[in-house]
Amino acid sequence: MSEEIGVVDDRQAVADHKTGSHGPGGGRRAPKIKQGKFNAKAISRRNLRNGLIFISPNFIGFICLTLLPTLTLFYIAFTKWSAFGNPVLNGVKNWVRLSHDKIFMTSVWNTIYYSIVHIPLTLVLAFALAVLLNSKLRGRAFFRTVAFFPYITSIVAAAQVWGMLFDPKSGPINSFLRLFISNPPGWLGSTAWAMPAVIVVGTWREVGYYMILLLAGLQTIPSELYEAAELDGTNGWQRFWHVTVPMMRPTLFFVMVTLTIGSFKILDLTLVMTDGGPGTSTLVLAQYIYRVAFERGDFGYASTVSLVLLAICMVVTLVQFWYNNLKED
């Protein structure tokens, strides 16, 4: 399988090689061969061999357990299948159904709504916290632990506490809001406010997690760079934009992609907090897939919806890829 892919992508590797000096990853030059004869083919073959050796321990497991089952979705999406027996091909029927399915449309919209607010909010907060914790503040070790707490606290407990905090009548949040406005929102019981409430909890839960990833990236920036920049008379803000951000680009790219995919795939939170309700106001795509598959036993249609989710994620990821490369070039 992997060999095959190698052949398919022959030209790309050469292109990679020629333009390779741009990105940090592409910058690797051909290994020096002491005998002197420079043979592009031999190097390319050697790189392929070495590359495959390095990726294979993970790749073999990945093919068997993730890739193969995922690929079956491309087949199952065109079938009727209740998880039992063999899927029965039914052409584009699932896709026609998808085009009329208002619940599906609602769930796409809800997912985009969640992502558009959650992603920037989480990224900015997590980055701010990471920068803060990368400084010499006292108590940062304690705070790093604290910030990671929401991610490890049981989601059931978290949902429960937040449910109480958001309680429209007796909850502390509305008691506080009543000091300023007479009619605070109904939060989880209101179709307009349930999603904002879910976003708040989602952000609360994930900020610490992304902070850890960003912190790990910050830790690898050599302090010499800051010292040099300081000698050039730059202020903190300039150093942040001209040293931290560019050095963090690969990490930021990773965080952006996982955060995006994670937001589009959000499931457990709405499952526990609102179960998609009231009505379908917090029903997101992944939960719709989950419902179609497990509540309705319709794995064929669930696969169809999954492919749409996959396509949306891929488009967004490719745009990020493209933007990332643009910045690097």
Next chain:
Amino acid sequence: MTMNVKTVTKALAVTTAGIMLLAGCGGGGSSKQASSGSDGFDSKAKTTITFAGWSLDMTPEFKTLADAFHKAHPNVTVNVKQYSADDYDKQLTADISSGAQPDVFPIKNMLKYVTYSDSQGLADISDIAKSYQGNKYINLDGYEHNGKYFALPYRSDTWVLFYNKDMFKKAGVEEPNAKWTWDDYAKAAKELKEKLPAAGYDANSVYPMYMHNWQSVVQSFALAQCGKSADSTFLKADFSYMEPFYKRALEWQKDKYTIDWNTSFTNKVQYQAQFGTQKAAMMPMGTWYAATLVSQQQSGEAQKFSWGMAPAPQNPDKKLPKTPITFGSPTSLAISSKSSGQKLAAAKEFVKWATGQGGALELAKLSTTPAYIDDKVTETFFSPEGMASDQASKDAWSKHDMKMEAPVATATDTINSILKDTHSSIMTGAKSPSDGLKEATQNVKDQGVLDE
């Protein structure tokens, strides 16, 4: 790393190649149906069969059935395997899809009966069903699928009205009876609301009733009592029959007869605690709650008070039926199509025994409501201490016209899952009953499951 359109095209090409490889990989489920019927049960052969159950320590029915059967047939050992109570269907789906299901397994509710029956993972047990023909103690309605039976009921909980006799007495309100409609129910609630505070109950936290947040509390009563067949309503996506039921439910929560739906849902209010700690005087609930209440009163988790079961209140817009109409969701036993030979024969013997009087008596001893109910079973069920023992409760428990919680049909899963959203949007006031139900009709039609 550079990226361009070609790369994407290639990624797609590779993907397509993968699908070709996998075209034969998608299936693999069992299609071999073990021949059934011909193997006779040999009571002398040593046989071990596996049996799925959940929450084994607190739900003793599985081990009890297994042990009692072993006692009657010493050569057959029934091995109970533990499954998850909450996610049983997910585990069973995985099991059946790979042909690894146990010899005998429960089907938790009827919503999934058709799906499982069509899975080819269930053996045809029509021969056992035939032995119950004309038997008035067990109801097999809804089990025939394409002329065959794939499971038989062993437990059958129906919905009744639990009420707190002490609270009624102290407030001086007349107790529920078999002639009650939902209007009488509301009237009693109004009276209780006025009189309970004077009888010493906290006006802020004690309510006349508790309507749990499940969709069945409104929707299944409506379906059972609307007087029309599910084929012309539910399965045609015409849900207008629910409207009066929703209007009543909304009124009750507006009048504060019950905790409102939103509080109940977001705070995960436990119906056991509401009724068990005397926070509600009446509560429509399934008969399984009787066993819980008895044991919680013994353990001290629930307060000690005297309680009773009355038949579910009836539809005020219809003529009062002779036998009270309510709904229920039987739990059934099925046999794996993978079992054969002596295992199959023993499994059948076990299912036959468990769904009949033998199993019913064992279940009744545990305060579990069996599907097979004759006088002896009723007597056994009401004998434990702490159980309601008046004749009215006995009648409510044993005499009723039970309809299915939802119709047994292929489209049920999908319709029910759409109605779940409808329920929350109506009960939170996001949509009016008529708008919400109309929207549900449209959503069901969009799914394209009706014409199949």
Next chain:
Amino acid sequence: MSTNTVSATVPSPTGEEIPWNKKQVPPAKIVGTIIGYLAMIAVSAFVLLPFFWMFLSSLKPNNEVYAIPIKWFPSVWHWENYVAIWTKSDMTTWLLNTIFFAVIVTLLQVFTGSFAAYGFSKIPFRGRTTLFLIYIATMAVPWQAYMIPQFKLVSAVGLSDTRWSIILLQAFGAFGVFMMKQFYDTIPEDLSEAGRLDGLSEFGIYWRIMLPLSGPSLAALAIITFTNTWNDYMGPLIYLRSQKLYTIQLGLKLFISQYNADFAMIMTGSVLSVLPILIVFLIGQKQFIAGIATSGMKG
């Protein structure tokens, strides 16, 4: 949190502790530091609230857990829940199983992930962009969607309901590869080039140069993998049937469903299931700092 805080605190890693570097601290910096502390305290309180509730609830009499309006402190402190859960359940077995799974999976994920990441980041072999895209693409598919095909595959080779199933399921995710690749991309090419000139093999460069440099990121990957394996419920639910293989999440959930309304016990279990991760996290924290020390870079 204002961006001012961020900018004011960034320059502080320039090493004020070094005596000859000491200079007048500008007032803006002091204000920034104070805001930083205030932000930290406020966020801590906010973040810890649900955990406090979880802990306090585990000590409450059962009917106070979901009392309306919310009741923070128990009327009677039920410490015995913490004893009962050990005697009533197979907690020890579950813990041992979960530790086993989490450690093996973390080791495999960190090793194979960083190994593959090196291939993707530093060796320009044919097809790597395509392969890498495929890795990322699979991350976009919810597991529930391909769970059944995967289960059939694993069952077909007879590995369901074995320790292998959980290990295989978790250890080869795309996440670790992606994460480590991005971190390797930040490491300047000159370093590995220098290694090559010194005659190091590719493996030598990975082992001698890359690994020591990636301490903080390896620690982050380890913490996250460990946490995810520890908290996974659906994987064990679908794959494991034998009680001797139960993990803590699966065991707890099944145990709890037996006491279906015993919320104090549920919270006791939740608290206990979090504690081991905290310990791992605290150890991982140290690794963050150790990682910086070995790499010779001062954070």
